[in-house]
Amino acid sequence: MQPIRDFTSLFLQDRPMIDVRAPVEYAKGAFPSSHNRPLMVDHEREAVGTCYKEQGQAAAIDLGHQLVQGDLKAERVQAWVAFAAEHPEAVLYCFRGGLRSRISQQWLSDAGVDLPMIEGGYKALRSFLLEQLHERLRVGHIRVLSGATGSGKTEVIRSVDQAIDLEGMANHRGSAFGYTGSTQPAQIDFENAWSVAWLKLAARSSGPVLFEDEGRLIGRVAVLPEFLVLSQGAPIVKLTVPLEQRIQRICRDYFQDAYQRHLCHGEQVALAYLDEFVRGALTRIQKRLGGVRFARLIQCLDAGLVDLAQRGGWTQFENLVEILLSDYYDPMYDYQFASKAEHTLFEGNHQEILQWLAQQAQ
Structure with missing residues (x-):
């Protein structure tokens, strides 16, 4: 044979x-x-x-x-x-x-x-998959979906046929709070899956592939340096979502999801896990937050855990998210986006972007 x-x-x-x-x-x-x-x-x-x-x-x-x-x-x-x-x-x-x-x-x-x-x-x-991946990165036929933290970029990526969800492949949302409860793949597995996905898209269409704007690491998995260089100069589709919606999305997708995943083991176990998860994430970025802001966020976390245990409320966690966005993530995003804003092709909300991408694919 x-x-x-x-x-x-x-x-x-x-x-x-x-x-x-x-x-x-x-x-x-x-x-x-x-x-x-x-x-x-x-x-x-x-x-x-x-x-x-x-x-x-x-x-x-x-x-x-x-x-x-x-x-x-x-x-x-x-x-x-x-x-x-x-x-x-x-x-x-x-x-x-x-x-x-x-x-x-x-x-x-x-x-x-x-x-x-x-x-x-x-x-x-x-070797074949690495060659394929590097060749497509060399050609560089991509678009980058940009948007402030909590905008729901992954929702857009998963609604588009000609897109690759790197965070989904990495089993991580890409931030200090990005742990999803699933084990991350080996680096090689991540790269192989990425190459196979792109191979399939290239066989189906010659159009540009949409990627979410990523940093160097998605959890413990590294994005290829060539992709980071390519994405810096790639055409941008910018997702804009009001702050209140972003707060609610983060609270739901990160904190409430983590709590619900462990609630089957009892309320105390779920609360303990949520405490460990959020406190650990805050500690990882403590130096960048600064002592005063870190202490304020820890106070919100402590109050939030008490409120959740006593009344099932999430208001304090929403306050924590608002501080994180307004004082930390948004200024960092605005600074990073300013250097590549001139590459913006289109700006809109979820529905507007999906409609625009559908028109572009015709």
Whole structure:
């Protein structure tokens, strides 16, 4: 069976992939449609690797067969067979498309299942996606959605077909308060998902892709430096939303959401989590806030927790958000936006921007 060389079709079709690398390798980076069904688990791979360094390839292969045999081998082959039965169009890969892929493919064939392997394995797929991503960044056919904190930029991004939601891919909202309760992906996983999404958009349309204006980090995930440079000079669509609406959105999406996620464990647990979440975020930006402003915000938090526990009220949290926006986030946004305001193509609220983008796509 010929190995897969057409990586573009592979990702455009979301072909299911069996990643036969060890779990520790998979955790460092994989692909959106991949599933880890290892030939060897971590300690087995480590033992074989040590044997290879000390005694050579032949001895390492022999050790691998000794470690994965009998019921253990049958169990792993069955995992591949079950996956192939559920996904007949599946392909498989290891790190370089070498020995592990060939062994897995042969064992599958012995079990009556023929699956193609990817030429070059994970390394070749990763290189392809990085090249694709850097090429699109070089071409630079993008627009940037700008707007003050709490404007609801993500809502716009998710309502547009020709857009990529980097914060959604990063499982983070991109600020000190951006933790969503979900684990963030590995850096490589983030970059791979970004490249695949852009590959699909490019195959569907030649129009510009809309991105949210991002900083260097989205939580612990880093945005590529080339994107930051590109976005500084890219055409801007500016989202404008009244302060009161922004306060309500932040309070709802950040604080009330965090509270509700933990309320199933009891009110005290939810209150404790909300306290830890907000206090921790404020502490991370304490130096930039300054001592007086930080103390005032902590007072709002303490009062808000009491009010929430006693009366179920969120007024003090809204006061906290208003201080953060008026005294910290908005001045910072205005300063940063001033340097690129001349690139603004259109300015409006959610509905106006969506209507304008729809007209531009015609």
